[in-house]
Amino acid sequence: MTSVQSLTRLPCGNRVLDLAQTHVMGILNVTPDSFSDGGRYSQLDAALRHAQAMVAAGATLIDVGGESTRPGARAVSPLEELERVAPIVELINRELDVIISVDTSTPAVMRETARLGAGLINDVRSLQRDGALDAAAATGLPVCLMHMQGEPGDMQDDPQYQDVTREVAKFLAERMTKCAQAGIPAERIILDPGFGFAKTLQHNLSLFKHMEALHALGRPLLVGVSRKSMIGHALNRPVGERLHGGLALAALASVKGARILRVHDVAETVDVVRMIAAVESAE
Ligand code: 8Y7
Numbered sequence: 001m002t003s004v005q006s007l008t009r010l011p012c013g014n015r016v017l018d019l020a021q022t023h024v025m026g027i028l029n030v031t032p033d034s035f036s037d038g039g040r041y042s043q044l045d046a047a048l049r050h051a052q053a054m055v056a057a058g059a060t061l062i063d064v065g066g067e068s069t070r071p072g073a074r075a076v077s078p079l080e081e082l083e084r085v086a087p088i089v090e091l092i093n094r095e096l097d098v099i100i101s102v103d104t105s106t107p108a109v110m111r112e113t114a115r116l117g118a119g120l121i122n123d124v125r126s127l128q129r130d131g132a133l134d135a136a137a138a139t140g141l142p143v144c145l146m147h148m149q150g151e152p153g154d155m156q157d158d159p160q161y162q163d164v165t166r167e168v169a170k171f172l173a174e175r176m177t178k179c180a181q182a183g184i185p186a187e188r189i190i191l192d193p194g195f196g197f198a199k200t201l202q203h204n205l206s207l208f209k210h211m212e213a214l215h216a217l218g219r220p221l222l223v224g225v226s227r228k229s230m231i232g233h234a235l236n237r238p239v240g241e242r243l244h245g246g247l248a249l250a251a252l253a254s255v256k257g258a259r260i261l262r263v264h265d266v267a268e269t270v271d272v273v274r275m276i277a278a279v280e281s282a283e
Contacts, residue, residue: 019259025263030084031065054266059266060099062099063102064100065104066084082106093116114141123144126175127175136182137183144260150198164206165213176189190221191217192223211256222261246265
């Protein structure tokens with residue numbers, strides 16, 4: 001079937017993402033807060049309430065992550081990651097009407113969370129860990145492939161590119177080929193330039209400016225710039241003062257054709273997306 005609908009509707013487990021629109025993905029961090037001693041139930045309850053608020057504010061996807069990608073973050077075992085992520089995936093799937101994206105590079109987490117109701121695999125390592133291609137293929141879920149050089153721990157040491165946009169496109173095309181060979185067809189793939197991952201400010205700005213070049217790969221784009229240091233460095237703002245810069249980038253990304261915006265500030269970003277849609281649907 002190659003109707004127009006099949007080109008714009010992406011099945012995500014038991015839900016469907018309409019790719020004719022720009023969507024806001026809310027970020028839900030479930031890495032344990034060392035300053036909170038509220039116990040497991042209250043952490044789970046707080047995560048559910050945060051997810052609920054983001055859905056009420058207009059998020060159509062929630063990205064659940066249990067492994068910090070911050071430079072210098074401690075490595076987490078697969079079991080530890082699964083114990084953080086699985087209960088919240090199960091709970092959100094039961095309580096909320098939203099597509100659950102799982103931010104993971106870990107094969108066991110992909111398989112188990114898919115069983116518990118996840119609708120999308122968001123892997124900043126583009127399924128390069130041992131067993132990840134096969135695990136993702138077995139779930140039948142769509143996958144977001146993101147560009148990065150190296151590992152989160154060392155990626156910002158001295159990133160080098162001749163032509164950042166061309167190299168990011170080449171990497172993503174190669175990962176799409178690997179996916180196809182593993183049984184993940186192009187129709188199930190979302191692509192992400194990977195802002196802030198192994199890139200200087202100038203790399204990030206150039207990649208953002210030329211983002212449209214990635215449309216040549218034929219797949220929807222996801223953009224994650226919320227509160228990132230590219231905003232901090234461009235505007236000289238600490239992390240708590242990056243909202244306006246982030247909204248400017250959200251608007252630009254949306255106009256450049258990005259289909260999913262991964263953000264912390266859902267309500268504000270939804271207003272940006274809806275305002276643009278209102279203008280674009282006018283006579
Ligand atoms: C991104 C991401 C992060 C991103 C995708 C942060 C997990 C760093 N950034 N996933 N994850 N794209 N797909 O500052 O840009 O949010 S973590």
